[in-house]
Amino acid sequence: MAGRGPGPRPRCAGVGAPAGRQRPPVVGPARGAARLAGGDPVTRRRPATRLTVRVALVATLLAGLAAACGGNGKGRASGGLDDVPKGCEAVDMAVSPEKVTLLTDLARSFNDSDAAKKGGCSVVRVQKVSSGVGMQLLANGWPDAQANGPRPVVWSPASSAWGAILNQKRRDKNQSDLAPPSKAFMRTPLVIAMPRPMAQALGWPDTPIGYADILSLAQNPNGWGAKGHPEWGPFKLGKTNPNFSTSALSATIAQYYAATQKTSGLSLEDLGQPQVDAFARGVESSVVHYGDITLTFLNNLYRSDRRGASLTYVSAVAVEEKSVIDYNSGNPDGILDPGEVPRKPRVPLVAVYPKEGTLFSDNPFIVLDAPWVSARQKQAARAFEAFVKQPENQRRVLKFGFRPGNPQVRVGAPIDRANGVDANQPQNVLDVPEPPVLVRILDLWAQQRKxxxxxxxxxxxxxxxxxxxxxxxxxxxxxxxxxxxxxxxxxxxxxxxxxxxxxxxxxxxxxxxxxxxxxxxxxxxxxxxxxxxxxxxxxxxxxxxxxxxxxxxxxxxxxxxxxxxxxxxxxxxxxxxxxxxxxxxxxxxxxxxxxxxxxxxxxxxxxxxxxxxxxxxxxxxxxxxxxxxxxxxxxxxxxxxxxxxxxxx
The missing domain is CATH 3.40.50.410 (von Willebrand factor, type A domain)
Structure with a gap:
């Protein structure tokens, strides 16, 4: 929809989750958050025109409607917003859904450590808020803490691009920046996940594949028949909404870079070129549908795979590398219920690192420059950041399928070819555009989407x-x-x-x-x-x-x-x-x-x-x-x- 700006979305509990699966409770804001059938609250998005219309309406829901899924109806993520002992300082974190389990685990370890006692007692509490939703809530001063969860001291979206968009939106209203420069504590690149036979039909792993190849196949009237597989039908792309989903935002940025044949310096003038507009519309024309989270596609694909039909549901999905690892392990939503035994898919996915280049989800640790954040809270937040970056904790990051932010910890399993990914990729890394360009990309997507x-x-x-x-x-x-x-x-x-x-x-x-x-x-x-x-x-x-x-x-x-x-x-x-x-x-x-x-x-x-x-x-x-x-x-x-x-x- 045109004008859809970051707005809320119901939470994704059952969003396409395999029938019968329930996700464990997840800490996330929003008390009466709507939920996807299956048990978890959900959320969503919107660009400029609607953005304004929807913000007031949806702000309440946004936070809780984060992407992954919770199940208690209050939007609280696992680990939850624990009570703070008397005399202790609460350090509330709003984190993107794909890492809420990891950070909740690390927060509990920190809270039990001596590091949490230095300079006074502090308690880190983690709540799940999708990146685009968090950006919109912060842009509007984080209204209604009762509905959206407590105002965060630390914000960790999936990508620092969201911090740039937040600051730009505030500058447009003559307000000060909330998101200062920050460093990544873990990373995962955007990839194009494809069923292995389809990637092989395009020449993988020997031939580099990129957005130009996707556009060519999407516009070919013979579809996969042009590659010798008419039984697969037309080329179909799975892509979420870039106003809320980091993978979709990164993919949309990468599409523009591919259209301009640049790897840096994407400008407002570039976005206005007719051939760039045509390229973007061409890629979007192959989209199956959008949505607020990639889990919808991965869970639907997994279900199709169990029926032997994975090659006709979707041809490619823009996701983060970590999601390919989770899917190939038989855990498409990245969450294992107690007693659940994962079953590997019949047809695994492989990660295609676009030849034109890609972006990293750098998971910044942003200690907010907000009026509600005290000096003591900032000190405690920095202590937790240092704790997370310790080598032993960075090895826990790796275990979850992320690339460690600490260079002392080598990238290894599960980031390997056995899981459909390649630790030596990507070869080409794209620069994050300037904030005004990012905001314009979101506005243009509303016009160019299918x-x-x-x-x-x-x-x-x-x-x-x-x-x-x-x-x-x-x-x-x-x-x-x-x-x-x-x-x-x-x-x-x-x-x-x-x-x-x-x-x-x-x-x-x-x-x-x-x-x-x-x-x-x-x-x-x-x-x-x-x-x-x-x-x-x-x-x-x-x-x-x-x-x-x-x-x-x-x-x-x-x-x-x-x-x-x-x-x-x-x-x-x-x-x-x-x-x-x-x-x-x-x-x-x-x-x-x-x-x-x-x-x-x-x-x-x-x-x-x-x-x-x-x-x-x-x-x-x-x-x-x-x-x-x-x-x-x-x-x-x-x-x-x-x-x-x-x-x-």
Whole structure:
């Protein structure tokens, strides 16, 4: 969507996680954070125009809706925000999700060490906040600590680029910098992860591969047939939203460098060149869908691999090197539940280090120059930074699949070819552009991203008229407000329609759903959809399976290969249609028509709304179409959830 700026996203609990898997609680801000079905809260993003519109709405949710996943509904990451003993200083850290387990572990060790007692007692507490969300919260002064978690003393996004963007946004408002220069304590490069046979078809490992090769294959009408594999269909790229995801931000920067054939000095003038714009749009045209976290793609790919279909889901995913190691170990989300035994994929991934160059996620340790940070807290934060950089702790960093920031610790296993990665790569490292260029890249992405074709499907059954909380509003009232707000997250060229469903909504067939606004250009029908949403009233039962299948079929029949084709289905209940009671039949039909993804992939993103929603079934419906399910069991979180869902387009 045009204008999507960093905004919140529901947390990713089940975002595409293999069915039945639950992630352990994770410390992260945001109390009533929305969650992906499966148990974890979620979050998301947005650029300039919308950024402004969404920030107030989403700031509350953002923090908690971090990327990886928590499970307690309060957005607290494992290790949690422990109580601080009397007389001790709390040193709160906001860290990107992929390293929350590692830093929670290190914080506990530090808190038990003598180093934490020097200069007075201090306690480091870790909370999970995705990089883009943390940037936006800090840009706005970290509002509402009760909802977003305590204001951090230390901020560690995945990349120092986020600190540069934060400072630039504050400078644009004549405010002082919050993120001083800082050093990395561990690193991991951006790679293009590809199933090994696909990489080999492009010449890997002997022939360097880059974004120009991706663009060429993406624009070839024969797709993988041009490489002798028509059975793989068109080239499909998995990429998240650069307003919140570091891997997507790095990939987008690298695309611009590839288009200009530069490795440094990317300028605003470069971004404005027509050939650069065409290159960026060409790469984006191959995207399967977006989203707030790479785990969606990796978990969906892992599920496809178990069914023997990994070569037709996605051709490549922009991720960090560490994620390739996790995936190949049989742990695509990087978190092992107690007693869980990882199963290696049938088809492993390999890390392609783009020949044009790539960027490192340098994981800076930023002690904030913020008015709420005391001198004593800064001293304690520096003590923890020194502790983390000690050789024995840097070896723990390596064990987690990151490259140590301390040069005294050599890079070794698991960063090796046995795990699909290469410690001797990358050969070409790109410079991080200047802050104004970074901000402009995010603005341009909103215009260049792949357009969407989305059917909004909203439950108007009788239970939607139930109270949503103590404020006197109903669940439908809150859903109407959230859906209306979400319309601003689409760019004018996106195509959106509105369908409502309940049993007996009309006397003629189809009797269980009604198209209030047909799918059309939202720049032309936004007001019409808004008015239709405001007129909704609760009615009868919930024909969930019927409307899911009908909406899916309709989009497949009118499929547009130049767009992301998807259904967003919100319901607060279970299937109540006696004429269509068989969920297994629905799932089989969805899976069979979607398997292979070589022709007309349509995804159903589901929202389980309220405590009575059948989250298990909704997750299975989403997974059958390689999408994601979102948990809004707390009706007051529906704004955040809608924000997270729309991040996929």
């Amino acid at each position: 357009a969407a074709r989305v059917q909004l499907v909203i439950d108007v059954s009788g239970s939607m008229g139930e109270p949503a909380g103590g404020g006197g509003e109903t669940k439908l009232d809150l859903a109407k407000r959230a859906a209306t707000s979400a319309l601003n997250d689409f760019k004018d060229d996106d195509q959106v329609g509105l369908r409502v469903f309940t049993t007996g909504i009309r006397t003629t067939e189809p009797s269980d759903y009604l198209d209030l606004v047909p799918i059309g250009r939202i720049g032309d029908n936004r007001g019409q959809i808004d008015a239709a949403i405001q007129s909704l009233e609760p009615q009868h039962g919930t024909p969930l399976y019927t409307v899911a299948q009908a909406s899916y079929d309709a989009l497949r029949q009118s499929f547009d290969p130049t767009r992301i084709n998807a259904v967003v289905l919100l319901t607060d209940g279970k299937n109540e249609d006696d004429r269509n009671p068989d969920v297994n039949n629905l799932l089989t039909r969805l899976r069979n028509s979607n398997e292979g993804e070589s022709t007309r992939p349509v995804r159903i993103f589901t929202i389980g709304y309220g405590k009575d929603a059948d989250l298990g079934v909704l997750r299975r419906i989403a997974e059958a179409t390689n999408a994601a399910a979102y948990d809004a069991s707390d009706p007051t979180s529906i704004n955040q959830v809608f924000t997270a869902v729309i991040s996929n387009f």
